[in-house]
Amino acid sequence: MSKRTDSNGYTMIFAVVMVLIVGSLLAFLASSLKPSIKENERIEKQQNILYAMGVNENDESSATFVSTDVAGEEFKKYIKKQLVIEGDKISESEDAYLIDVKKQKANAKAGKTRKLPLFVGEKDGKTFYVAPIYGKGLWDAIWGYVAMDENMVVQGAYFDHKGETPGLGANIKQRYFMDDFYGEHLLTEAGVFRGITVAKGNNDPKNEDKTDYEVDAIAGSTITGDGVTNMIKSDLALYVPYFKTLKK
């Protein structure tokens, strides 16, 4: 006995109806939830930037942001200036932190000028320059924020990822990895940009040598680590001209 559900006509109709239902359900949900998702992402960016410059609620070993309720206020309080660097032109913008670094990277590839956001923050009388970086890990995008002083010595870093392997590459957002960057130099003594390499076997697991331009890699996450190295080298190098103007 052939079942009613076996006919081609039924199969076609079922497929069309199912796709319509599922499609409209997901479209409806996605568009109605979009505002709150966007808002969450906006707050997260503020939290990330604050985290990099040391405004966070870290305890001994975990990485904790300032809470979402106060992120907006804290951001206004600590971030004194939001700069947008376009070639030689430097302007200020209240929304520089919303600049999509990924899009700007694509723009640069297409030959257009790239907008470089830079956040100037002040905490306990010290000035921090926080720059966003963006690159790719093993599976997907990785990104972060690096806080520097006027000599491009790292004062804090925050990394995040979209889909690195849990327990391996995903550990770039762990304190023990991010904290290693503190105090590392990006420029050589002669003032040439050198970046920081995530290195295996740098013979400095406690990370005491701050001028070796290396931090200790995570075992089992070579490609993610290389991604971090690359995004630091490619993205932070672009800020060197700006830091040179600070010296004058």
Next chain:
Amino acid sequence: MGILSKKDAGLIKDPLFDNNPITIQVLGICSALAITAELKASIVMSISVIFVLGLGNVVISLMRNIIPSKIRIIVQLIVVATLVIIVDLVLKAFAYELSKTLSVFVGLIITNCIIMGRFEAFALGNGPWKSFLDGIGNALGYGLILVIVGFFRELLGSGTLLGFKVLGDPIEKTGLYSIGYENNGFMLLSPMALIVVGIIIWVQRSKNKTLIEEA
């Protein structure tokens, strides 16, 4: 289990041991290798799969009489993908922190063969309540193995459990490390997960000889 009949209780209990999805049915091995380098990820993944498999089994079971058999696999895929995406979207909107931890697992859940396997083998032929129990049972069995593998891999590979340094500090040389113990970095790589799963299968079959297939 007073509220469940003996048969229903079996639906939950069997997949935990004698019909475990990973060690006996050999389903869901891929995600068991991928995410068990630390215990926390294993637990998060288990909870997500319990949720998706329990719910997905019910949905498929309710639809079992109207699904055209020619395209049933596609329909199953659509159901699980829709469920997972809805959960992901809702979490992103209302529990952003949690969604960040879970987002890595979304793709892994959709392609998890346990889910397709249970839809195909059970939910298509049984009622919603039974399917729900079967889903929960299999997800628990899957989670049990994940947690065991995650426990050993994190303990022996990183010397930590849920991030706590239970064996001492490898850099400061305290605890076990002061007498020359070293972490086995190999435990963090996927091949060791396969070996750990293999050892579990070995132990299980030597305890219960009826599980051994005839050669």
